[in-house]
Amino acid sequence: MKQITSIQNTYIKQLAQLKDKSRERKKSGTFLIEGEREISLALKGGYEFETVLFYPELFSIEQLNELTTPQTNVIEVSKEVYQKLAYRDTTEGVLAVAKSKTNSLNDLTFENKNPLILVAEAPEKPGNIGAILRTTDAANADAVIIANPKTDLYNPNIIRSSVGCVFTNQIATASTTDIINFLKAQNINIYCAALQASVSYHTQDYTKPTALVMGTEATGLSNEWLENSTQNIIIPMQGEIDSMNVSVAAGILIFEAKRQREFK
Incomplete structure (x- = not known):
């Protein structure tokens, strides 16, 4: 040796x-x-x-x-x-x-006929990315897609904060435009977490093919997502602030989708 x-x-x-x-x-x-x-x-x-x-x-x-x-x-x-x-x-x-893997959209495969996907646009903080990956692993989501990534998936901070869930999730990275085209080609509904023209998240049906799309806390989602959204959704805030950590919001949305699917 x-x-x-x-x-x-x-x-x-x-x-x-x-x-x-x-x-x-x-x-x-x-x-x-x-x-x-x-x-x-x-x-x-x-x-x-x-x-x-x-x-x-x-x-x-x-x-x-x-x-x-x-x-x-x-x-x-x-x-x-x-x-x-x-x-x-x-x-x-x-x-x-x-x-490293290529993490291409073309590599994604869905055994589930009604895939549940989490999309995060331009997340910057490795800790948030890691927390999202832990959440999607816990929910057994079908894929995580990162739009316009600001850091590479194999950053040690992402590996550490995800406790290895960067390896357990099916992950792809691509531009916002390419991801939207991919989701539409797959007939996957696009639910964008946004303040504009939104309805409460729990009013929507996530039992069909679903992509839950999250933006950054600072700037939210780009207009391209909002223009192609099936429906914008919001988590009602009852305190003094109007937003929450992106990984926490992702957890709320993805487990609502899981709840609906389990009790369908």
Whole structure:
């Protein structure tokens, strides 16, 4: 088994770039996954690993066998090397170098004849994206589509805040125009969370093919979405403010859709 003990090692320097820079992740088509649960979920999600690195004082060979095959490239690293690559303060001693997926609209497949999709337009905060992915996983949504993404899906903050749900959801990214065309071609109703010309969210029927579309808290949805909406919907506010966190709003809407479908 190969061992690397120096943080000056060329390969370790390359991996550190993957951790820190979106440009390097996109150029190489690879990214880092940290933690046993996250790596396990990526395996279940069909991700391919180039390498698994582990620090033996924190992660045993026996544990490693659960995440690898005889063909997996495995590297034992020193404490200093692991600390250079690890993103979290509380860590488990194992990392994987995984190949990115294309996350194209053309890759989406729906086994459900009435798919339930969550669309988020231009979300910027990795924490919000991660929280949305946790929610859609909990609801077993058919897909998450991110319009005009501002950050790449394999940002360590998204992986961490989603607790690995970036690997359990079916995800695509595309422009707003392409997503609208895709939804219309699939005969999927578009419900836009917006203040303009809206009705209360619980009055609509989400038991048919449905896309719930969320904008940012600061600017809301672009006009293109509002012009192509089946119906704009709103979550009535009863306090002093007129909006809530996008991930919280997404949870309310998607679980209303699930409730309707369970009691149809």
